[in-house]
Amino acid sequence: xxxxxxxxxxxxxxxxxxxxxxxxxxxxxxxxxxxxxxxxxxxxxxxxxxxxxxxxxxxxxxxxxxxxxxxxxxxxxxxxxxxxxxxxxxxxxxxxxxxxxxxxxxxxxxxxxxxxxxxxxxxxxxxxxxxxxxxxxxxxxxxxxxxxxxxxxxxxxxxxxxxxxxxxxxxxxxxxxxxxxxxxxxxxxxxxxxxxxxxxxxxxxxxxxxxxxxxxxxx
Numbered sequence: 594x595x596x597x598x599x600x601x602x603x604x605x606x607x608x609x610x611x612x613x614x615x616x617x618x619x620x621x622x623x624x625x626x627x628x629x630x631x632x633x634x635x636x637x638x639x640x641x642x643x644x645x646x647x648x649x650x651x652x653x654x655x656x657x658x659x660x661x662x663x664x665x666x667x668x669x670x671x672x673x674x675x676x677x678x679x680x681x682x683x684x685x686x687x688x689x690x691x692x693x694x695x696x697x698x699x700x701x702x703x704x705x706x707x708x709x710x711x712x713x714x715x716x717x718x719x720x721x722x723x724x725x726x727x728x729x730x731x732x733x734x735x736x737x738x739x740x741x742x743x744x745x746x747x748x749x750x751x752x753x754x755x756x757x758x759x760x761x762x763x764x765x766x767x768x769x770x771x772x773x774x775x776x777x778x779x780x781x782x783x784x785x786x787x788x789x790x791x792x793x794x795x796x797x798x799x800x801x802x803x804x805x806x807x808x809x810x811x812x
Contacts, residue, residue: 614639643750646809647671649792652690653803654705657719662801665689665710668730668779668787668810676720683725686710687781688732690771690804691717705794705804707732707777708766716766732779733760734769735791739776743790743809750786750811757786771804785811 616637622628652673653662663673667685674682688707693716695702708716711727747753757778767777777789787810796802 642812644747644753644787644809644811645671646807648807650806650808651797651803652806653801654690654692655717655720656801660720664691666806668781668808671808676722679722680725683710683722684728686725687728687730687779689717689720692802705771706767706769707771707789712765729765729782730779731762732764732767732777733757733762734764735767735771735775735777736760738774739788740774740790743776743788743807747788747809753788753809753811754786757788762786779810781810787811 614637616635618635650666650671650673651663652666653664655664655676656662660676663675665674665676665679665686666672666688667674667682668687670682670685674686679686688709690705690707692703692705695704706716709728709730709732710722710725711729715722742756747756757780760778762778762780771777771791771794773791773793775791777791779787779789781787787808790807790809792805792807794802794804
């Protein structure tokens with residue numbers, strides 16, 4: 594009222610649902626609910642990401658001869674490592690991948706899985722990782738049909754944790770298979786929740802098979 598009729602002070606709190614910039618303007622109304630204008634002023638809030646997102650990383654199936662295929666993966670580094678350089682980077686490595694063959698009616702197919710170097714018995718005995726450092730990241734069983742959830746729901750560190758806690762994360766290796774659209778949730782030794790999305794399982798121009806993954810993990 595009076596000389597203060599064009600002034601207002603107050604506090605408004607809200608919870609950011611996703612990272613990035615959002616611009617707000619004050620929509621002022623008088624006592625009769627008539628718009629009074631806002632002076633063309635706005636406030637822009639820039640929410641910093643609470644998670645790290647790495648997209649379309651390749652993790653190759655292991656080779657037993659040269660042992661140079663990058664078949665181990667570090668979530669924090671967002672990089673793949675081979676057996677040859679894995680030991681030097683084993684403090685950062687969270688999992689390796691492998692496949693087993695299944696023959697039915699004369700047709701051979703493959704089942705792909707991941708495993709932590711901390712697993713009691715390595716499923717890939719041709720690689721001796723007994724003297725590697727072991728991070729001990731734990732995993733859930735692969736979850737079917739989670740592409741939409743990965744892309745549209747896991748948009749903050751809190752959302753990642755909320756969804757991850759809905760499943761059991763107690764495995765040092767998966768057994769039911771990695772496949773297109775499946776998501777594996779994980780918990781790192783330093784208490785960070787995350788999710789691995791299986792984009793595709795294919796091969797490169799040299800016919801070397803690999804798994805393409807995208808990963809979201811809390812900061």
